[in-house]
Amino acid sequence: MKLGNIQWRIAALKNGFQDATAYRLEFLFEVLGAAFVPAAIQWVLWYALFKVGGATQIAGMTYEDMVAYTLVSILFTQVRGGDHDFELAEMIRGGGLSNYLLRPVGVVEFVYIRGVAPKIFIAGFCLVLGIAAMLLSKIFPSVAAATPNLTPLNLIYGMALAFFGNIIHYQVGATLATASFYWEEAYSLMMVKNMIVQLLSGELIPLNLFPESMQWIWKSTPFYLYVFGPTQIALGRWSTEEIWMQFGIAGLWMIGGWVLIRASWGLGIRRYLSLGG
């Protein structure tokens, strides 16, 4: 790769971070707010089932297992994709894409790099936070007992897989965004995708709660690589072989995503209207 190519990518990252942090409070709410609501919902649910309802295990998981999953999954939910695929769809619809098409950069990649910049910061922040919380939690024996394999290295592996997930999430979104070339408005389609992702990424519930006969549903999508997979890795619930296999699967999804983007954008761009102006 040419030096100039690396330079624009670094500059785009810097620029994206500057843009995301232009409003400090907004950024803070984005970092702290988004993942805590699903986590709170999960905690209320587990409390009701285990403490009020009297359940001792669900799908082989105890109350402590559930809480550990909920807390660790917050870290990866923060890194799950942003909304820059929505930005792409809106740019196609409203003509904003014209600003990027004439620049000597790949528009899909450029938008991703600018959009992912704050996520890299958040990932680093979550990692430090996660490791600190993990070390502190070892003080409490019940928590330590529920998370025997939660180690800094597992957290780092988990975060790496979450980042692969972030890329795949954008690839799926960027492919769906090309519907805007045909229908003009693809907002609802992307919203449906996000709702499916919420359910099948493991952000709302651990995916092993799915009945055995329905496990194929989440296994046949890449969405579990966003939150469920990284959380399993961080909690040490996957073997080393399983971890490498999942990284391999993520790699294949990324190659597939790249092919899909190339094809859908190559076809769609001929229908671009460059409205406005």
Added chain:
Amino acid sequence: MSTIIEVKDIRRAFRSPKKEEGMKGTMKLLFKPEFSEHEALKGVNFKIEQGSFVGLIGANGAGKTTLLKILSGLIPPTSGSARVLGIDPFDRPMNFRHQISLVMGQKAQLWWDLPAVDAFDLLKAIYEIPEKTYRERLNTLTELLDVTKHLNTQIRRLSLGERMKMELIGALLHWPKVIFLDEPTIGLDVLAAAKLREFLRVFNQREKVTIILTSHNMDDIERLCSRVLILRNGEMIFDGQPSKLIQQGACRLRVRLKEEIPAAKLSQWTGLAESAIEIAEPEADDEGDAGDIKTIYFETKQEAVVTVLQALMKNCSIIDMGVEEPSLESVIQRIYSDPKA
């Protein structure tokens, strides 16, 4: 000089859904949509030499912006071909993108929430401009456009004029060989527009860049462009020097009459169409006294002035008269409104 832009029989049609009025129309659009096709460009041909400053004008919907979008490579033509710098613009190869720029006056291209200097920094990396060259260009451009002190202000907090100047700097930092400017002076005050014009004139002459400018402001065209292309309903109806347009146009006969005569009567006497006769309200003098004698303007050919005057003198008394060279604006106005012009 070599040809830098070549357009051959370019056509472009757009298809859009047609919605009838009211709830019935809404339901029809939902279940049985109908589409209409509009031809924005109908076989346009021209060539532009390197270093030219060309004005592209036409009424709203004439096809100017569509043509610029095709030339810059944003959209493909439905048929016909375009070559810019020897390249099919819609291929948009990287070396093409390095050499062109498009500024749309009605569309922000810089990032709204960031100060201009951050956006320029990114553009420096995108266009691989060496640091020293970047500094020199940025200094030159910001000084020429008088915006140095606004470099660190968020784009959205700038005035329209300042923002437009920043957009222009962002579009020129990589020193493009071809610049497409779509209404760059829109919304600017007289001073800002004049500065921008002067800057464009100097930039075109100094750097020998090719500029195509669309504008509804005839001052822009008159002062900057050595050649004008006029589009009407997607067709090219004029291609030449602005001065030729004026010579070819009508002259303006200004007359003040003793009595007030309706336009219909004047039309009948002179044989001119009513649309060629403009009755202006009396102008106030230095003391604010407007008087009650209206000034009448007749748009006519130079050789017909005497005939018109004779017709008027035969039927009424003239207080004073004069012949004015028509402004480019009035000629263009007539061309836009008269399908036979």
